Amino acid sequence: MKFAYRFSNLLGTVYRCGNLNFTCDGNSVISPVGNRVTVFDLKNNKSDTLPLATRYNIKCVGLSPDGRLAIIVDEGGNALLVSLVCRSVLHHFHFKGSVHSVSFSPDGRKFVVTKGNIAQLYHAPGRKREFNAFVLDKTYFGPYDETTCIDWTDDSRCFVVGSKDMSTWVFGAERWDNLIYYALGGHKDAIVACFFESSSLDLYTLSQDGALCVWQCDTPPEGLRLKAPTGWRADLLQREDENEDGDEDEDGEREATVRGKAAPAAEEQQGKVKYSRLAKYFFNKEGDFNNLTAAAYHKTTHLLVTGFASGIFHLHELPEFNLIHSLSISDQRIASVSINSSGDWIAFGCSGLGQLLVWEWQSESYVLKQQGHFNSMVSLAYSPDGQYIVTGGDDGKVKVWNTLSGFCFITFTEHSSGVTGVTFTATGYVIVTSSMDGTVRAFDLHRYRNFRTFTSPRPTQFSCVAVDSSGEIVSAGAQDSFEIFIWSMQTGRLLDVLSGHEGPISGLCFNPMKSVLASASWDRTVRLWDMADSWRTTETLALTSDALAVTFRPDGAELAVATLNSQITFWDPENAVQTGSIEGRHDLKTGRKELDKITAKHSAKGKAFTTLCYSADGQSILAGGMSKFVCIYHIKEQILRKKFEISCNLSLDAMEEFLNRRKMTEFGNLALIDQDAGEEAGVAIPLPGVKKGDMSSRHFKPEIRVTSLRFSPTGRCWAATTTEGLLIYSLDAQMLFDPFELDTSVTPGRVRAALRQRDFTRAILMAFRLNEKKLLQEALESVPWDEIDVVSSSLPELYVEKVLEFLASSFEASHHLEFYLIWTQKLLMAHGQKLKSRAGTLLPAVQFLQKSIQRHLDDVSKLCDWNRYSIQYALAVSKQRGMKRPSEPLGSEEEAGASDDNDDDDDDSLHLLGGGHGGEDEDGLLA
Incomplete structure (x- = not known):
């Protein structure tokens, strides 16, 4: 029960790929993040990740009209039917192919799935218990290339499907006599989006080259006639007519209306549904690569939102095509657009930078603006009270996240290269970071600024950073000169350079109780430096392999070191005696990469734990590394207490222990053959020991790994920076007895x-x-x-x-x-x-x-300050009105002087509140 940690939230990434959806109340955005789904509550300023995951990255999400159900489909065609009320998976289904889009009908009874060049109509699951949640009703053929988008009419009678073959197809959801299918052309590029007008069969189609076609239908939705049944269906209906009673149930009434509409249809012999193109409009193209990439349409307000590859979006009013607004919100391609039910908020997703933006177009302001780390996160640290988490990434950014809301509230971009270490001082208001750009920087969380920059005499790359318990001494280890630099936080001066290591410094940690610094290095030693006694080395701990991480127990009485041979050794820092060791090679269980020439078993020999963290009580240790597993060990008993699998996403590399047999041919592994590369060599095999992969390759798959682990100071949760993002696991005590x-x-x-x-x-x-x-x-x-x-x-x-x-x-x-x-x-x-x-x-x-x-x-003090300022403002306004009244004649000079003094006081109080005269004290007001 003590280690019943469960996945709680995902921070650090807000959008990866797929389509965005607003909930039916319009207050929350549902965003796919890798193989998970995060719900951003915009009213209460909170983010929450659903406790479920697909096998591959999510490609599309379909939301039911009542907001209770969602169908989540991944790149492999695996689908999850999810209840958003109880946040659990109701049904698993495999569509046997890559699905492009999913859309529920407005009445919630059916949904359409497009895969390949076909559209499939399924009966949607209802509130009653059903044997099979997904029942295939019809399969629609027509397009010659892959389908891209779907939209329904308001009455759920018809739906439209767009395709890459530049055609748009209107299909009847029922067996209509005058509409089976209708194909529309008129475009010169792939269809990006198609929309029905409200309560009408009129259409808008948009193509990738920035063209909009307006189509008018000669038949209203009520003019669709059901096809008269023939053959065995007609005989069955006739028998039912003969046997039916006076009391008809709901289904009987529906069949009677069906027959009532179908009978006169044969007599009238009206023509088929026809479409005619009313107009064709073109968006302003600002370059050859400015393709239209995403669009959304709000039927009530007739508002069309279009996103482009250059990061620009346009707002138009249809059908007149009046431009309302145009704005550049990103320098990357807009991958998804969605509008909420009231039409006030527009959500944009940019997969290139991992951005999620919610824009209120009437007031022209951001409701939400979040972006994760562009590259992988490398390190994290909890604030002393556990309210904030700071993360550093390979993109050189330092981000601070609120653990309660899940949002990033400040990003520091001063570093010009990858951040290698982050830590908080004991007060919790200063963040110290080290970077490969040769600087160590201190950031102030009161004023959100970089107030100290520590540098070395010769340019060097810093691999780790540590701050002592008083917050006065800052130390950083060098990767190339094998030295440790010590600075004063107060003055910013370099105090000393500690030499002695013969390899790159891999980890630094201060003893929480004493002024002792432990440094781990690749030279197979851990050195203890006394900060009080002229920076001398007190002890040198000899290891059997290269040291990768070092950490002190919270009481400072024990030291843990992770080494390259997958061992964790424990030392008594006072007597320099080893007290225990844990062999972790079998617990790492690394997977085999797609391009590996060796098996996972042999690959595991080179893997090790790269990050360690003691639990809050000091009895257990958390370890993670080049693997998808995080292990908790009991230190005294030296046994594995629990193992967490942080990801099941097969879109990442090194996830599976054995290679997929379908990719193994007589010529070798298909993953090693790159069809798109025009060179004879094919795919470049990565060099041994390369951790991050080649970002410039065509088929780049990031490798799963855990780069940093930290327990919260409260002991209730722990966080890990991984390839997927910042994962938080917490104790969910409500579900346990x-x-x-x-x-x-x-x-x-x-x-x-x-x-x-x-x-x-x-x-x-x-x-x-x-x-x-x-x-x-x-x-x-x-x-x-x-x-x-x-x-x-x-x-x-x-x-x-x-x-x-x-x-x-x-x-x-x-x-x-x-x-x-x-x-x-x-x-x-x-x-x-x-x-x-x-x-x-x-x-x-x-x-x-x-x-x-x-x-x-924090919450109450903000409210009190706001109330105090409001009361002061009301008092000042009332005094100002009192001054404007005609004053009575003053009796003496003393009274006149007193009244003048009072007037001056009133003027000062008004100046402080921003309501004074003339601007004579403008600097004071601004201050």
């Missing part, structure tokens, strides 16, 4: 009986032994506020930690702030002295409590 010292006498009934007898202490103890959240809440909130002092002092010491943990988790959701604050204060006042002896084990619970209280403090 985890009792504590339970016996048969403890029941919910006994707890409530004790509460009725006002025996609050016994009720709380029994509730904590059952460990059910609702019962705990009921027991604690039943205590009157004036008796909290007595009850908290009578609690045994063993239960104090559990009460503190519960209070911390309650702060995140409860509105009873003052009540729970009184509980916290009384508990700490009553048991503070006793708890000092167990400070190490209690630290995570206290930090969790601090994080929750700090978040409320």
Whole structure:
């Protein structure tokens, strides 16, 4: 139960590929991120990743009209039917081919899937339990090339399909007599989007070369006639007519209306549905490569949004084709566009940079603007209170993420090369980063600026960074000169250069309790440097292989080192004695790359753990590396406690242990043959030891790996920077029954009986032994506020930690702030002295409590400041109005002087609030 960590959220990437969707209320955007789906709640400013994953990267998402169901299809044709209400997978299905788009009918009864050059109509699953969720109704043929887009009429009678063969096909969703299919031409490039007009069969089609065709239909939707049944269907209907009773059920009524419409249809013999082109418009082309790439249409407001390969988007009003707005929002291709139900917000996805933008076009402002790291993330660090995570990437950017909302709120771009290490100082308001550009920079989270830049006398590449517990000493290790540089945070001066290592520095870590720095190097040693005693080397720890990572236990009494031979060794830093080791080669279980000439078993010999992190209590260690697994080990017992598979995405390389047999031919592996490369050599085989792959190759598949791991200071969650993004795993205690010292006498009934007898202490103890959240809440909130002092002092010491943990988790959701604050204060006042002896084990619970209280403090303080400024403004306005009234004659010079003084005071107060005269104190106002 202690290590029941589950996938909680995905940060660091906001959009990868696929189509964007707004929920039916228009307040949230559903964005595919790799093989996962993230929901961005724009009203409450939160992001949440669904706890499900497909086997490959997601290609398209179809959302039902009521917003309850979603069909998620990946690149391999595997589909998941997902309930967005309970956030779980209801059904798995394989479409046996690459699917281009999915769209539900407006009535929610059917959905169309386009794959290859065909369209398939399926019955959509309803709320009733069904044997088969996806039942194929019809398959529509017509286009000669791949299909690209779908749109439905408002009454779900017809749908239109666009194709790469420059044609658009209108199909009837039922067996209509006057419309089976209708093909439309008129374009000179692949169709990007096609839309029906509201309550009409009129069409708009858009092609890649920036052409818009307006099509008019000579038949209204009500003019579609059902085809009269023939053969065995007609005989069946006739028999039903003879046998039916007076009371018809719903299906009988529908069949009667069908027959009623079909009968006169044969008599009227009206003509077939015909389309005529009313107009053809062209978008302004600003270059040869400015292709139209995505479009969306809002039928109620007649608003057309088009995105182009240059990152420009246009807003037009149809059918007159009036340009409303044109703006460049990115320098990359716009891959997907979506409009919410009210037509106010437009979502844009740019797959090249991983951008997600939501634009309010009427006020011309951003509702959401997020972008992940362009290349892979390399390092991360938690703030001391656990509220923020800072990440550094190969793109040279440093981003700070809010763990509660999941959004990035500041990006620092001062580094000109890849960031190799990030860390927070003990205060939590300064971030220190190292980079390959030869600088170590300190960033201020109060003013969001780079206030210190540390450099070395000779240009060098820094591979790691560390800051001591006081925040005064900054150290960084060099990759090329094998030296460690020490700077003062206060002055920014270089204090010393530590020499002695004979290989690149791979890791640095300060002892949390003493001024001792541990440095790991590829020269098979870990050196301990005393910062207080003239920077001398106190100990040199000899290892059996190259050191890749080093970290201290939170109490500073133990040191863990990861080496190249897949071992984790533990040392006593005081006596320089090895206390234990863990062999991790079998737990890494690396996969085989597509282009590897050797098997996964032999490939694993070169893999190792590259990042380590102690748990908050120091009893376990988290390890990750060149593998899709993250392992938690028990240090004392030296056993594997749990192993997490961070990804199941086969779109990444090195995921499978064995190669796909379908790709193995008599000529060798098909993955080694590049059909598109015009050279005889084919695919270039990557060199041994290359971690990141060749980004310039045509078929680049990023390799799965874990670059950095950190436990939250609260101990409730841990984060990992991986090829997919920043994954957060947290304890989901609500779904687990985890009792504590339970016996048969403890029941919910006994707890409530004790509460009725006002025996609050016994009720709380029994509730904590059952460990059910609702019962705990009921027991604690039943205590009157004036008796909290007595009850908290009578609690045994063993239960104090559990009460503190519960209070911390309650702060995140409860509105009873003052009540729970009184509980916290009384508990700490009553048991503070006793708890000092167990400070190490209690630290995570206290930090969790601090994080929750700090978040409320930030929210309430903003509200209080806003109220205070509003009151000051109201007072100033009322004084200003009072001054404008005609004043009474003053009796004496003293009164006149007093009134003048008052007027001056009023003027000052108005100046401070921005309502003064003339601008004489403009600088003061701006300050």
